[in-house]
Amino acid sequence: MRWKRRRFLYRVWRKRRQITLLHDRTRQIDATMVLCFATVRNEMARLPFFLDYYRMLGVGHFLIVDNASDDGTTDFLAGQPDVSLWTTPHSYRLSRFGMDWLGWLLWQYGHGHWCLTVDADELLTYPHADSRSLTDLTQHLDQQGVASFGAIMLEMYPKGPIAQVHHDPGTDPLQSLCWFDAANYRERVHPVYQNLWVQGGVRDRVFFADQPQRAPTLSKVPLVRWQWRHVYVSSTHQMLPRRLNHVFDRQHDQRVTGVLLHTKFLPDIMPKSAEEISRRQHFENSDLYTAYHQTLAKGPDLWCDTSCRYKGWAQLTALGLMSRGDWV
Amino acid sequence: MTLGVVMLVHAALGRAEQAIRHWADAGCPVVVHVDLNVGRAAYDGFVAALSDLKDVSFSQRFRCEWGMWGLIAASQAASTQLLAQFRDLRHVYLASGACLPLRPVTELRAYLDARPDTDFIESVTTSDVPWTIGGLDSERFTLRFPFSWKRQRRLFDGFVQLQRLLGSKRRVPEGIVPHLGSQWWCLTRQTLTAILQDPRRPAFDAYFRRVWIPDECYYQTLARRHARRIESRSLTLAKFDYQGKPHIFYDDHAALLARSGCFVARKIWPKADRLYARFPARSPGFDAQNDPNPSRIDRIFAQAVDRRTNGRPGLYMQSRFPFMDRENGFTAAQYSVLQGFDDVIPGFADWLTRQTGVVVHGHLFAPDKAYFVGGAVVYRGGLSDQARLRDYNSKMFLTNLIWNGRDQHQCFQFGPADNQQIRWMLTKDVQASVWVVTGAWALSLFRSGRSASDVRAEAARLQQVENKLLSTLRSPDARSRRRIITLADFLEEPVEVLQSILDDMAGHRAVALTQLPDMVDLTGFAQFLQDLKNQGMHAYLPGDFSVGHPPKISRPRLHKPYVIGGK
Numbered sequence: 001m002r003w004k005r006r007r008f009l010y011r012v013w014r015k016r017r018q019i020t021l022l023h024d025r026t027r028q029i030d031a032t033m034v035l036c037f038a039t040v041r042n043e044m045a046r047l048p049f050f051l052d053y054y055r056m057l058g059v060g061h062f063l064i065v066d067n068a069s070d071d072g073t074t075d076f077l078a079g080q081p082d083v084s085l086w087t088t089p090h091s092y093r094l095s096r097f098g099m100d101w102l103g104w105l106l107w108q109y110g111h112g113h114w115c116l117t118v119d120a121d122e123l124l125t126y127p128h129a130d131s132r133s134l135t136d137l138t139q140h141l142d143q144q145g146v147a148s149f150g151a152i153m154l155e156m157y158p159k160g161p162i163a164q165v166h167h168d169p170g171t172d173p174l175q176s177l178c179w180f181d182a183a184n185y186r187e188r189v190h191p192v193y194q195n196l197w198v199q200g201g202v203r204d205r206v207f208f209a210d211q212p213q214r215a216p217t218l219s220k221v222p223l224v225r226w227q228w229r230h231v232y233v234s235s236t237h238q239m240l241p242r243r244l245n246h247v248f249d250r251q252h253d254q255r256v257t258g259v260l261l262h263t264k265f266l267p268d269i270m271p272k273s274a275e276e277i278s279r280r281q282h283f284e285n286s287d288l289y290t291a292y293h294q295t296l297a298k299g300p301d302l303w304c305d306t307s308c309r310y311k312g313w314a315q316l317t318a319l320g321l322m323s324r325g326d327w328v
Numbered sequence: 329m330t331l332g333v334v335m336l337v338h339a340a341l342g343r344a345e346q347a348i349r350h351w352a353d354a355g356c357p358v359v360v361h362v363d364l365n366v367g368r369a370a371y372d373g374f375v376a377a378l379s380d381l382k383d384v385s386f387s388q389r390f391r392c393e394w395g396m397w398g399l400i401a402a403s404q405a406a407s408t409q410l411l412a413q414f415r416d417l418r419h420v421y422l423a424s425g426a427c428l429p430l431r432p433v434t435e436l437r438a439y440l441d442a443r444p445d446t447d448f449i450e451s452v453t454t455s456d457v458p459w460t461i462g463g464l465d466s467e468r469f470t471l472r473f474p475f476s477w478k479r480q481r482r483l484f485d486g487f488v489q490l491q492r493l494l495g496s497k498r499r500v501p502e503g504i505v506p507h508l509g510s511q512w513w514c515l516t517r518q519t520l521t522a523i524l525q526d527p528r529r530p531a532f533d534a535y536f537r538r539v540w541i542p543d544e545c546y547y548q549t550l551a552r553r554h555a556r557r558i559e560s561r562s563l564t565l566a567k568f569d570y571q572g573k574p575h576i577f578y579d580d581h582a583a584l585l586a587r588s589g590c591f592v593a594r595k596i597w598p599k600a601d602r603l604y605a606r607f608p609a610r611s612p613g614f615d616a617q618n619d620p621n622p623s624r625i626d627r628i629f630a631q632a633v634d635r636r637t638n639g640r641p642g643l644y645m646q647s648r649f650p651f652m653d654r655e656n657g658f659t660a661a662q663y664s665v666l667q668g669f670d671d672v673i674p675g676f677a678d679w680l681t682r683q684t685g686v687v688v689h690g691h692l693f694a695p696d697k698a699y700f701v702g703g704a705v706v707y708r709g710g711l712s713d714q715a716r717l718r719d720y721n722s723k724m725f726l727t728n729l730i731w732n733g734r735d736q737h738q739c740f741q742f743g744p745a746d747n748q749q750i751r752w753m754l755t756k757d758v759q760a761s762v763w764v765v766t767g768a769w770a771l772s773l774f775r776s777g778r779s780a781s782d783v784r785a786e787a788a789r790l791q792q793v794e795n796k797l798l799s800t801l802r803s804p805d806a807r808s809r810r811r812i813i814t815l816a817d818f819l820e821e822p823v824e825v826l827q828s829i830l831d832d833m834a835g836h837r838a839v840a841l842t843q844l845p846d847m848v849d850l851t852g853f854a855q856f857l858q859d860l861k862n863q864g865m866h867a868y869l870p871g872d873f874s875v876g877h878p879p880k881i882s883r884p885r886l887h888k889p890y891v892i893g894g895k
Binding site: 128131132133135136140143144150151152181182183184185186187188189196198201202204205208209210211212213219247248249250252254255256257304305306307308320321322323325326328 | 569573575576578579580597599628629639640643644645646647648649650651704705706707708709710711712714716717720721724725728731732
């Protein structure tokens, strides 16, 4: 495992020149800040809200890699006071879905910080998110002596066909995507990386019923007290060293965990899926995902009468999707 | 000026200054101890910021570390200084920089004035109370702890092991009995002076210097030696998690804190601006003589501790993923599994729903799909009826189903034709009631109208599968409630069996059965079994059916309760 980790680090180091710096505001970073790392491509619909949301939670600085956007994302990000921006024309897939690029940034700027690595369509929520900030959370984790924080992705979807959803770019996507599947998740421990491997949810129910083993992984470790030796393996699902994957408890229920509200199913999924079919830049086994993207490009209806309406963090803890642990 | 404060400060100096000003403004002299780990510049700035308060002074500084002697040395020095400077103090309150006064100091002073001789210090003996925090209780008084638990964990653990191995024990100095309690106290001048000026103090200090976490036992033990009247509780509200680390109070705890009626709370999150803005406050329901009432906060935190140590049974989630076999019950609620009944009684599910009102699913584990109640495609929580999805992790499918419907009693049909992956789960789960009529599958084959030679292979397979299930259910590891009965026996006395099923599901609300549900016609079934046997396939699980003697289904009899009479 140690050699595996070093191989990943070498890979990250090799690809360090693939990204070029556009706007360096990293001098603003101070030692106590929570940093946010992201790779984006054509996310103007979500980014303004994304930045505001995380600023409100207490993120100090954003380090963003822009993967050849052509919808004004680059200019928008360049104009933000707390964003340092890199850009790259290279292949998203060949860089392990952006992880090589972010790996280099994490290595360079993340050391010693609590680092939040998310996509533009993921909004993190956690117990007491309305009254306590991310820095409160990280202080608690520090006090408990844990260096990583787990969260599952919760797929949010609208009621009715996606094609008919109206969403003003830049506004809160949860206004229209306020439904989710409450309890059809299955867990097992990953045999190699020892993370809890959670699958399920709406994508599993609608798209992957025939090949459940291929269904997307939902568990992530998005928030980590970074050391330069750490490395993400596959998206933020798994990490090395493996102890950082142990965000769950096998006996008690004392680990505070969170939920990443996944706002993928906005109407812009349709052109994106169509593009994805030709670009083939997304997840492993792109072939398998072709059918999935074809369905998505038509803007299907994901809602069913047992769907749950989102009401805030307290609901998620009551449903058992995340836990307050001992952060009472 | 009857109340003085000793304040220990090590971080968040801004908040500490706020707290000191609060005490000083109310006329309480304060002696401040600042941890030596705080840098020189920060310390000087802190002293300068407080220089306008004349009754605030600073004591000699010690290096304080959690669980080590420094904290006691600090409070000793500060208390000595306070008592020497202010001759007319009657009570001394030990506070920290992270303490927040919840009620005005005047109320606290009035409360103490009414109890001039009482020492408020939590103090309990280790022999009576399991003080499990940290895992060492009586041993913290009999072993030596020269190493820091925080910084030198390996040395700490190793040294404890070594001493256990060698059996080395320390003698507790004569005249004291070790007591433990919260480290935040409020002592009378008399008791505190007696502790500090005890002629045997060097001996006690030497002893406690090597005790683990002396701040939880030094004053608590010595107060027992000197005090006239001990009220064994702390006036400071503090909650600890199971590792002994303090819980932190945030803005959202404001309502709770207000209702607690405690005088001081800790530990307060330094950024909890709303708490600092709101407190101290005179709560309308309290006058000065009201005792603190932290029970509500206690309950909430106790719930958290309980959930933390036991989890929510039957819930498998990202924070908690227990080993199933070690759990006391895999699932969240009781449920029933019925095998074979729907072969004997067509429309069994409807009948059962009418009789009991429980949720009756069809064959959840059927090969083609999951038959949810009412023919639903997606059941609660988004459970899909797709067979592949279900079979990918059938255990988790079942735990999810029971968790989602835990407000109702659920039951489902099972059979040898179904997916058998949950066999062991049904056997080991204490929440499960499993009812099996063995060999009932033969009835379905019989009713299919096919000849014995056609169904021979199928019958042999079903018998094998069911037999495997039965031997699992009869294994010594079995913990579920099971009732296994052959088809022949069931047909003898169906009412008995059905009645006990109803009783099990509905409890005392079950009605006495007066009428049997419609059963299948059994004419020719014995001959069918004989034909199978003639084909070389002995169907033994249905029990004994002899040709020429059609099984007689008994009608319900009036139950006479067997009660011993009063006469």
